Amino acid sequence: MSKNLLALITTDLRAAKMRDPAARNYFEIIFTYSGFHAIFLYRVCNILWNIKLKFIARFLSNIGRIISSVEIHPAAKIGEGLFIDHGSGLVVGETCEIGKNVTLYQHTTLGGISPAINSSSQRNVKRHPTIGDNVIIGSGAQVLGPVFVGNNARIGANAVVLSNVPDNVTYVGIPARKLDSISKSKDFNPYGIGDGKIDDPNKKSIHALFKEIHELSEKLEKMQNILKKNDNIYKKYIKKKGNIKNESEL
The missing domain is CATH 2.160.10.10 (Hexapeptide repeat proteins)
Structure with missing residues (x-):
């Protein structure tokens, strides 16, 4: 050797x-x-x-x-x-x-x-x-x-x-x-x-995706609340408009 x-x-x-x-x-x-x-x-x-x-x-x-x-x-x-x-x-x-x-x-x-x-x-x-x-x-x-x-x-x-x-x-x-x-x-x-x-x-990417999903959920919830509020306003407007029309017919 x-x-x-x-x-x-x-x-x-x-x-x-x-x-x-x-x-x-x-x-x-x-x-x-x-x-x-x-x-x-x-x-x-x-x-x-x-x-x-x-x-x-x-x-x-x-x-x-x-x-x-x-x-x-x-x-x-x-x-x-x-x-x-x-x-x-x-x-x-x-x-x-x-x-x-x-x-x-x-x-x-x-x-x-x-x-x-x-x-x-x-x-x-x-x-x-x-x-x-x-x-x-x-x-x-x-x-x-x-x-x-x-x-x-x-x-x-x-x-x-x-x-x-x-x-x-x-x-x-x-x-x-x-x-x-x-x-x-x-x-x-x-x-x-x-x-x-x-x-x-991939941990950071996954965390970023979850964060984005959470933010989108919050935005969606806010939009739903705004739509609901606008819907209530619209219904009140229609109801009020109907009452005014009925009074004019009398």
């Missing part, structure tokens, strides 16, 4: 221990963490891919997918300190690039958006996202296409990211929208959704 590979795997191992409160020791991570198994096999397969042993790399990568339920293409470029928590159903595409100290949760997809037709025109083309350093991507999130996710960004659970994400922000929703700025100095948050004080991104 090369010194570089050993250093990368050691950093990945430390990342799991540091970021998962359930990790009691390194021994437990090595033997029971499917996310770590996936990363370990990716590191090996990536070396094989880079020295042109591509079939062997893909073959071992497929074994890793069967073992861990995590699919990482051996051509992907991944920095040190990657942590995959609850590794299951996670996909990292061929042209994906991931920075340092990134955290991915289960069922995350870092994929492409091109249809499965005319695949020959898509070879050797950037099709997958680039993830910056210190990024957290929540469970079920999908980052699709050759978009860039900035450093220290957080992607909320089940978000669908289709455009670039700036540094130091949280994106949530479908399609994903900016929620708030975050500080790099904030402690690690397991599910990438901020500090627990996050409002639904």
Whole structure:
């Protein structure tokens, strides 16, 4: 095992221990963490891919997918300190690039958006996202296409990211929208959704609609009162006019 590979795997191992409160020791991570198994096999397969042993790399990568339920293409470029928590159903595409100290949760997809037709025109083309350093991507999130996710960004659970994400922000929703700025100095948050004080991104719109409905109801009530008052005035006028007419006939 090369010194570089050993250093990368050691950093990945430390990342799991540091970021998962359930990790009691390194021994437990090595033997029971499917996310770590996936990363370990990716590191090996990536070396094989880079020295042109591509079939062997893909073959071992497929074994890793069967073992861990995590699919990482051996051509992907991944920095040190990657942590995959609850590794299951996670996909990292061929042209994906991931920075340092990134955290991915289960069922995350870092994929492409091109249809499965005319695949020959898509070879050797950037099709997958680039993830910056210190990024957290929540469970079920999908980052699709050759978009860039900035450093220290957080992607909320089940978000669908289709455009670039700036540094130091949280994106949530479908399609994903900016929620708030975050500080790099904030402690690690397991599910990438901020500090627990996050409002639904549609909350303001819903409140505005309810406020408008309430205002319209008040206006409608005032109009009904005015109409009722005018109706009473009209009835009095008709009644008075009728009395005057009867008196003139006498």
